[in-house]
Amino acid sequence: xxxxxxxxxxxxxxxxxxxxxxxxxxxxxxxxxxxxxxxxxxxxxxxxxxxxxxxxxxxxxxxxxxxxxxxxxxxxxxxxxxxxxxxxxxxxxxxxxxxxxxxxxxxxxxxxxxxxxxx
Amino acid sequence: xxxxxxxxxxxxxxxxxxxxxxxxxxxxxxxxxxxxxxxxxxxxxxxxxxxxxxxxxxxxxxxxxxxxxxxxxxxxxxxxxxxxxxxxxxxxxxxxxxxxxxxxxxxxxx
Numbered sequence: 616x617x618x619x620x621x622x623x624x625x626x627x628x629x630x631x632x633x634x635x636x637x638x639x640x641x642x643x644x645x646x647x648x649x650x651x652x653x654x655x656x657x658x659x660x661x662x663x664x665x666x667x668x669x670x671x672x673x674x675x676x677x678x679x680x681x682x683x684x685x686x687x688x689x690x691x692x693x694x695x696x697x698x699x700x701x702x703x704x705x706x707x708x709x710x711x712x713x714x715x716x717x718x719x720x721x722x723x724x725x726x727x728x729x730x731x732x733x734x
Numbered sequence: 735x736x737x738x739x740x741x742x743x744x745x746x747x748x749x750x751x752x753x754x755x756x757x758x759x760x761x762x763x764x765x766x767x768x769x770x771x772x773x774x775x776x777x778x779x780x781x782x783x784x785x786x787x788x789x790x791x792x793x794x795x796x797x798x799x800x801x802x803x804x805x806x807x808x809x810x811x812x813x814x815x816x817x818x819x820x821x822x823x824x825x826x827x828x829x830x831x832x833x834x835x836x837x838x839x840x841x842x843x844x
Contacts, residue, residue: 659820664829692817708778721766722783
């Protein structure tokens with residue numbers, strides 16, 4: 616089956632620093648990847664849609680200058696939390712959608728998530 | 735705007751009992767509905783989708799457009815079914831991003 620990895624799985628950083636999280640589709644190409652945020656005991660909230668070779672589309676209320684997304688290849692998207700603050704502490708999850716014409720269409724495969732703690 | 739509602743935060747049943755996890759949605763077009771499951775300390779994984787009309791691990795879900803529901807059912811619960819279940823909706827056009835419900839934790843007791 617399709618596998619999506621995330622790195623790192625957890626990170627602790629000081630307030631004011633930037634943190635980069637990688638999302639990779641290991642055995643398939645994904646023209647579209649999604650970034651979600653999950654607070655404790657809550658559901659996943661879509662932050663942005665990452666499209667290979669173009670600018671990301673951010674959901675309302677998500678600061679694009681705060682959460683920089685780059686989708687440089689068909690297998691890699693990165694989320695950079697810039698000038699992180701304690702309120703950015705959360706569980707960040709990415710998903711990758713199979714490209715049209717490949718296997719089950721419109722299926723999103725999820726990464727294991729990255730737990731960010733900002734001190 | 736699209737919305738997914740899962741009214742139960744927790745559903746506790748005994749092994750062998752029937753299970754029904756409720757999901758209602760609102761969407762103006764023709765949505766695609768999914769059920770995702772998250773076992774303890776594992777990633778979110780697709781359980782089933784309405785267009786497949788299949789049964790996975792004994793679970794089924796039927797899309798009822800009249801009632802705008804996509805309830806997840808299993809006739810006989812097993813202990814290994816204990817997990818967090820999320821109902822999700824994808825639009826039929828555009829980015830097709832997923833909108834998730836708040837999730838229901840299923841506890842199957844021995």
